[in-house]
Amino acid sequence: MTRLDILKTYKIYIGGQFPRTESGRYYPLTGRNKELLANVCLSSRKDFRNAIVAARTAFAGWSSRSGFNRGQILYRIAEMLEGRKEQFIAELMIQGSTPKAASEEVSCSVDLLVYYAGWCDKYQALFSSVNPVASSHFNFSVPEAMGVVSIISSEESSLLGLVSSIAPVITGGNTCVVLASESKPLCSVTFAEVLNSSDVPGGVVNILTGKSSELHQHFASHMDVNALNYHREDKKEITNIREQACLNVKRVFTHSASDVTSGSPYLILENQEIKTTWHPVEQIGPGKAGY
Amino acid sequence: MKKNKTPKPLNFSTGWDYAPAPESTDHIKLEKQYDLFIGGKFVKPSGGKYFDTINPATEKKLASIAIAETKDVDKAVQAARKAYDTVWGKMPGAERSKYIFRIARMIQERAREFSVIESMDGGKPIRESRDIDIPLAANHFFYYAGWADKLNYAFPNRKPSSLGVAAQIIPWNFPLLMAAWKIAPALATGNTVVLKPAETTPLTALKLAELIRDSGLPDGVVNIITGAGNTGAAMVGHTGVDKIAFTGSTDVGKLIQKSIAGTNKKLTLELGGKAANIIFEDAPLDQAVEGIINGIFFNQGHVCCAGSRLFIQENVADIVIRKLKQRMETLIIGDPLDKNTDIGAINSKEQLQTILKYIQIGKNEGADIYQSSCSMPAKGFFCKPTLFLNTSQSHRIVQEEIFGPVLTIQTFRTIEEVIEKANNIPYGLSAGVWTDKGSKIFNLTSRLRAGVVWANTYNKFDPTSPFGGYKESGFGREGGLHGLMPYLKF
Numbered sequence: 175m176t177r178l179d180i181l182k183t184y185k186i187y188i189g190g191q192f193p194r195t196e197s198g199r200y201y202p203l204t205g206r207n208k209e210l211l212a213n214v215c216l217s218s219r220k221d222f223r224n225a226i227v228a229a230r231t232a233f234a235g236w237s238s239r240s241g242f243n244r245g246q247i248l249y250r251i252a253e254m255l256e257g258r259k260e261q262f263i264a265e266l267m268i269q270g271s272t273p274k275a276a277s278e279e280v281s282c283s284v285d286l287l288v289y290y291a292g293w294c295d296k297y298q299a300l301f302s303s304v305n306p307v308a309s310s311h312f313n314f315s316v317p318e319a320m321g322v323v324s325i326i327s328s329e330e331s332s333l334l335g336l337v338s339s340i341a342p343v344i345t346g347g348n349t350c351v352v353l354a355s356e357s358k359p360l361c362s363v364t365f366a367e368v369l370n371s372s373d374v375p376g377g378v379v380n381i382l383t384g385k386s387s388e389l390h391q392h393f394a395s396h397m398d399v400n401a402l403n404y405h406r407e408d409k410k411e412i413t414n415i416r417e418q419a420c421l422n423v424k425r426v427f428t429h430s431a432s433d434v435t436s437g438s439p440y441l442i443l444e445n446q447e448i449k450t451t452w453h454p455v456e457q458i459g460p461g462k463a464g465y
Numbered sequence: 466m467k468k469n470k471t472p473k474p475l476n477f478s479t480g481w482d483y484a485p486a487p488e489s490t491d492h493i494k495l496e497k498q499y500d501l502f503i504g505g506k507f508v509k510p511s512g513g514k515y516f517d518t519i520n521p522a523t524e525k526k527l528a529s530i531a532i533a534e535t536k537d538v539d540k541a542v543q544a545a546r547k548a549y550d551t552v553w554g555k556m557p558g559a560e561r562s563k564y565i566f567r568i569a570r571m572i573q574e575r576a577r578e579f580s581v582i583e584s585m586d587g588g589k590p591i592r593e594s595r596d597i598d599i600p601l602a603a604n605h606f607f608y609y610a611g612w613a614d615k616l617n618y619a620f621p622n623r624k625p626s627s628l629g630v631a632a633q634i635i636p637w638n639f640p641l642l643m644a645a646w647k648i649a650p651a652l653a654t655g656n657t658v659v660l661k662p663a664e665t666t667p668l669t670a671l672k673l674a675e676l677i678r679d680s681g682l683p684d685g686v687v688n689i690i691t692g693a694g695n696t697g698a699a700m701v702g703h704t705g706v707d708k709i710a711f712t713g714s715t716d717v718g719k720l721i722q723k724s725i726a727g728t729n730k731k732l733t734l735e736l737g738g739k740a741a742n743i744i745f746e747d748a749p750l751d752q753a754v755e756g757i758i759n760g761i762f763f764n765q766g767h768v769c770c771a772g773s774r775l776f777i778q779e780n781v782a783d784i785v786i787r788k789l790k791q792r793m794e795t796l797i798i799g800d801p802l803d804k805n806t807d808i809g810a811i812n813s814k815e816q817l818q819t820i821l822k823y824i825q826i827g828k829n830e831g832a833d834i835y836q837s838s839c840s841m842p843a844k845g846f847f848c849k850p851t852l853f854l855n856t857s858q859s860h861r862i863v864q865e866e867i868f869g870p871v872l873t874i875q876t877f878r879t880i881e882e883v884i885e886k887a888n889n890i891p892y893g894l895s896a897g898v899w900t901d902k903g904s905k906i907f908n909l910t911s912r913l914r915a916g917v918v919w920a921n922t923y924n925k926f927d928p929t930s931p932f933g934g935y936k937e938s939g940f941g942r943e944g945g946l947h948g949l950m951p952y953l954k955f
Contacts, residue, residue, distance in 0.1 A: 308929075313927065318911075413726045417723050423938075449915070450945075
């Protein structure tokens with residue numbers, strides 16, 4: 175007798191847990207021959223709001239970790255992903271990738287995580303400045319995490335789009351809620367398992383599956399979201415997002431997929447605030463001590 | 466046990482008054498009427514309409530100012546576009562740089578005239594316009610002039626280029642300084658400009674237009690047009706504009722953000738604030754009191770980064786409040802042109818009404834009011850320096866930006882508590898911390914969610930120092946290297 179395979183239940187990822195959508199809704203994902211691959215969670219506004227609560231709760235801890243520590247955790251994600259390469263390749267292939275493309279996509283994703291792992295304790299030096307003010311003050315500016323970032327990741331790619339949208343955001347100490355590709359959602363849930371086993375604190379990355387057409391307005395209008403990163407091309411959604419974003423002066427950044435897959439410290443900078451600090455200096459002038 | 470005796474209040478009525486020390490106004494040149502500065506010339510507004518700009522300290526008219534209508538805005542944007550396409554966008558950075566340096570120098574040469582006009586039109590004390598607004602404006606041009614040919618060094622591994630035409634809308638609290646903050650980085654990065662000063666304070670911007678005309682800057686690189694909200698809306702909505710920079714209220718900022726949602730216009734917003742100014746028990750209290758005074762009464766409190774929420778550690782609250790009240794008694798309210806004046810005129814009747822409305826709200830909310838017993842001028846728009854004691858986080862006067870000389874006071878016990886309260890507000894522009902302990906300063910400055918944090922000082926500005934907000938205080942930075950970014954694409 176042949177053994178019956180165990181199929182995976184694809185759930186969403188909120189606050190380090192894998193709940194089903196509170197709405198109980200799903201959409202069927204089918205393969206090339208119309209066979210059912212999974213019943214995928216059709217996340218609701220309430221799921222999104224729960225995820226934001228988790229992300230906000232995790233923000234203080236994540237943003238105050240040292241860059242070095244965040245770097246090690248990002249590197250750990252890369253290690254875990256590398257170790258599960260075959261699983262991701264298989265998953266990409268049942269979602270329509272060729273073996274070569276699937277293998278490349280996973281390798282690129284791992285490499286991108288390693289790239290950003292290295293940035294965690296370096297972008298600060300790149301984007302900081304000591305400002306030579308004309309009064310007797312010491313004055314410097316440093317980048318600081320913006321807060322909670324909502325992300326609508328690329329529709330076209332199941333894994334690389336997701337990883338390239340998350341990595342620069344969490345490298346910079348932000349926490350996020352990400353909407354995965356609707357048509358290729360499988361890798362996002364499996365990637366959540368990778369995150370879950372990589373010492374990434376619960377709530378730092380939260381992953382939802384579902385429809386951008388339903389959720390984008392909530393991603394844009396939620397009052398406890400500081401920035402929104404949009405990685406799709408739908409002009410109507412972009413306009414709608416920008417309109418809703420004004421409710422709390424949310425920062426909105428739009429990207430095409432190719433913008434982000436190559437990685438750049440300037441993508442980290444996007445979701446950073448610049449903070450300037452002043453302090454008086456008791457005396458400014460030529461020093462009395464000479465040679 | 467010996468009871469703590471409250472010291473006798475200081476007596477300042479010695480019978481000796483300050484003799485008036487008015488700055489002379491006979492050397493300044495003001496026209497009766499100002500037109501729109503478009504394409505290097507002053508031109509009549511298409512609708513032929515003008516409004517009055519008045520001196521808020523005397524309520525007397527200073528000049529008639531043109532109202533730019535949609536047609537005029539279009540003309541200005543076209544002039545800016547032409548200048549961008551034919552001259553400014555192509556000019557080598559080193560040449561652009563020299564033009565901007567020249568503007569800086571000419572402002573320095575005419576600094577006193579600008580200061581006097583600034584105080585007449587806006588009501589701020591001459592000491593402030595003379596020592597802060599105008600020199601900083603000149604310095605801002607001087608600083609950004611030097612960047613024009615060095616942009617490739619500012620952003621490693623990237624090739625920056627200019628955006629095109631920038632529409633810039635500025636407020637009435639620092640009229641010339643805000644114009645400098647907007648124009649200087651835009652020009653240094655190779656953009657051309659259409660700028661609108663605030664309705665109540667157009668004069669120094671128009672004097673700047675004269676100066677720019679005389680400086681030989683190519684026609685149309687800077688266009689300065691006047692009017693009210695409609696003019697601003699036409700600028701924001703114009704399809705020929707690539708960049709919008711706005712400083713003003715959060716409400717208007719949100720409207721602008723919404724209205725350009727369907728476009729690719731780049732946006733910088735510098736909006737409202739409600740800064741926490743935090744005094745710890747170990748702070749140098751006399752200096753802290755000076756910092757509180759400067760934080761809230763500087764420029765009549767018409768400062769988006771004003772330290773309008775004071776937090777005093779509980780065990781020093783009594784002494785700080787006593788010192789604060791005594792210091793308030795010494796403040797001189799009056800003629801902005803008098804060099805003895807500490808607090809000048811409220812910028813407009815409308816703003817005075819807003820402030821008075823908030824003072825009434827504070828009373829209705831049950832907070833305890835204290836006002837200095839200073840004498841007040843009979844004419845003009847003035848407001849007494851005001852404290853509200855026994856306020857709490859939920860009070861409207863604590864949550865909302867008043868933009869006047871009104872300070873709310875709360876006390877706290879622990880660092881955790883004060884950080885929570887300081888951050889618990891939609892704004893995030895600035896904050897102040899007063900303590901003698903270095904490690905406490907850095908704890909606070911890194912946990913306060915605000916774009917500018919002053920430690921043991923307050924309300925300091927410099928062209929090299931980036932300024933701008935977190936959260937609903939807007940986005941983008943002005944000043945410093947970071948201030949170049951909003952005017953470049955990569």
